[in-house]
Amino acid sequence: MLTDEDRDNIRAFQLKLVGNIPRRVFERMRRSFRHKMTIHSEWVILHRLASLSGIQPINYDCCINSCIAYTDNYSHHLQCSFCDEPRYSPGGRPRRQFSYLPIIPRLQALFESQEMIEILSYRKKYRGTPGVIRDVFDSQWYQMLCETKVVVDGVERQHLFFAGKHDIAFSLSVDGFLLFNRRR
Secondary structure, eight states, X not given: OOOHHHHHHHHHHHHHHHTTOOHHHHHHHHHHTTTTOOOOOHHHHHHHHHHXXXXXXXXXXXXXXXXXXXXXXXXXXXXXXXXOOXXXXXXXXXXXXEEEOOHHHHHHHHTTOHXXXXXXXXXXXXXXXXXXXXXXXXXXXXHHHHTSEEEETTEEEEEETTOSTTOOOOOOOOTTOOSSSSOO
């Protein structure tokens, strides 16, 4: 059950994310308004969100200067290969981490709301007008995909892209997006 306090905390955390507010400034804001409202720590809010959503974040260690994430080839490194900063504090804790929310549980959660299911069915119900582009589903690329068989690991499957009523057309745009502060 989502309480008013939960809503306040979610709004505060959303402000932190959208405003790119550093953790120390967020903590100062919490202390500044504690006489008016209870705003929990980032850790408490994230764990409450995980509890409410059923989606558990995965934390990854990363360089204190945002050079790398300690995954794959870097997973066993004890210091950054670019700036030589240590991965761990003297107490053995990661100096910096980022939280990743896996996409599959997030997509599954969309289908738990009848209203969202109706919104997601837009793609399957959409009917365009030939020669008119009003939506991404009118594009030549999308139309070509709808006539193309799916290939997984080099093996052609029998079904076409977006043939099923529950298929999701997922678009990702990353122009200008940086996971870390610096380009390499």
